[in-house]
Amino acid sequence: MKEEAAARRATGIDLRIATRVAALRAQAGLTLEALAATCDVSRSMISLVERGEISATAVVLEKIASGLGVSLATLFDDPCAPASPVSRSSDRTPWRDPQSGYVRQNISPPNFPSPLQIVAVELPAGAAVSYENAARNDIHQQIWVRAGKIEVSVGKVTYRLSEGDCLAMQLNEPTSFRNRTRKAARYIVVIANEKSLQR
Helix, strand or coil, rough: HHHHHHHHHHCHHHHHHHHHHHHHHHCCCHHHHHHHHCCCCCCCHHHHCCCCCCCCHHHHHHHHHHCCCCCHHHHHCCCCCCCCCCHHHHCCCCCCCCCCCCEEEEEECCCCCCCEEEEEEEECCEEEEECCCCCCCCCEEEEEEEECCCEECCCEEEEEECCEEEEEEECCEEEEEECEEEEEEEEEEEEEEHHHHCC
16 A cells, blocks of 8 residues: 555655656666665665656755766756757646745756756745755856745855846855745755766
8 A cells, every 4th residue: 555655655756756766877877776875765665666657755865966076956857858958848847845835847958968957946835955065166156036035054054035136156064055934935946966067
């Protein structure tokens, strides 16, 4: 019964994430045990994610992405999409974090070689999400607020951002996003991976 309930919770994009995680793990030559040890997520949880039997939280997925050496956005790319330089609005699939309720959507063309990724995020009123972020000096990102207000904490420093504000940061410290207002906030995240830039 528990497995059936977990399968019902999984969505189409969860199956995409499942395929992506399994492929990236195989590409990296990691066993389930090795990835679990690297990212501090249990072997059983990673196995559930790879089988598409659970809708994992953003926090869990970020840990897995870190263990695989990729950005969180990479896990949402469609591996079956053609490598086109154009990304069509009609082809994008939003994903909702089951814990915080925030919605994210990859904007950049999937599978097209580029050191940049663009993600659109909507953070509901009163919602918050926090990432542990291991020391990852290779990933930079900028947050551009398009509507509403958010607080972004990077390590011990908190930035209060309003519509139009932009924050540059590295993913090398614990990071949290919080919307303390009564209205949803929308922002764009631009991610650059130094490893891709050096290729």
